[in-house]
Amino acid sequence: MTGHTRVTLVQGDITEQQVDAVVNAANSSLLGGGGVDGAIHRRGGPEILDACRHLRASLYRKGLPPGQAVATTAGNLPARSVIHTVGPVYSAKEDRSDLLASCYRESLRVADELEAATVAFPAISTGIYRWPMTDAAHIAITTVHATPSQVQEVRFVLFDAEAYTVFEQVL
Numbered sequence: 001m002t003g004h005t006r007v008t009l010v011q012g013d014i015t016e017q018q019v020d021a022v023v024n025a026a027n028s029s030l031l032g033g034g035g036v037d038g039a040i041h042r043r044g045g046p047e048i049l050d051a052c053r054h055l056r057a058s059l060y061r062k063g064l065p066p067g068q069a070v071a072t073t074a075g076n077l078p079a080r081s082v083i084h085t086v087g088p089v090y091s092a093k094e095d096r097s098d099l100l101a102s103c104y105r106e107s108l109r110v111a112d113e114l115e116a117a118t119v120a121f122p123a124i125s126t127g128i129y130r131w132p133m134t135d136a137a138h139i140a141i142t143t144v145h146a147t148p149s150q151v152q153e154v155r156f157v158l159f160d161a162e163a164y165t166v167f168e169q170v171l
């Protein structure tokens with residue numbers, strides 16, 4: 001079904017969101033990193049890392065490729081599940097927009113599998129992976145609007161006021 005997804009914006013910390021699923025801006029190793037990834041593992045506890053290690057030993061021996069998404073437990077987070085997705089590193093020479101859009105599409109597909117009604121996304125690739133915020137916001141919002149899913153609320157959680165303002169303007 002399509003046309004049901006409401007897009008909302010909040011400024012805050014994604015680990016505090018009371019939603020069915022939070023999306024992690026992971027890296028291919030699935031074994032933790034900085035930014036959102038570090039915060040999710042710190043706050044969610046070792047259960048998430050155990051689940052990620054299991055995925056690395058089974059389905060993703062070479063790591064999770066950019067643009068794909070996979071779910072684990074959310075450990076001690078208020079959310080039920082974490083959907084790990086790997087954004088592309090920004091490149092001024094090569095257009096990797098399709099991969100960034102794929103992160104949102106694939107995360108929503110996994111959210112549907114989980115029957116998640118509410119999903120919180122960070123601004124994928126805009127931190128350590130250096131994607132310019134305005135362009136990333138366009139890709140995020142247009143992709144969510146164009147992707148049919150059962151999710152009722154997609155909540156973009158922006159860490160600082162600047163990112164929030166950019167998303168607000170794009171929306």
Ligand code: ADP
Pocket residue numbers: 012013014015025026034035036037039087122123124125126127128129130131157158159160163
């Ligand atoms: P990537 O490696 O995909 O660039 P990052 O985690 O480095 O991912 O950053 C993605 C975005 O998330 C950045 O805009 C960063 O400021 C923001 N961010 C960092 N920590 C949090 C957090 N706890 N909650 C929400 N957003 C966060």
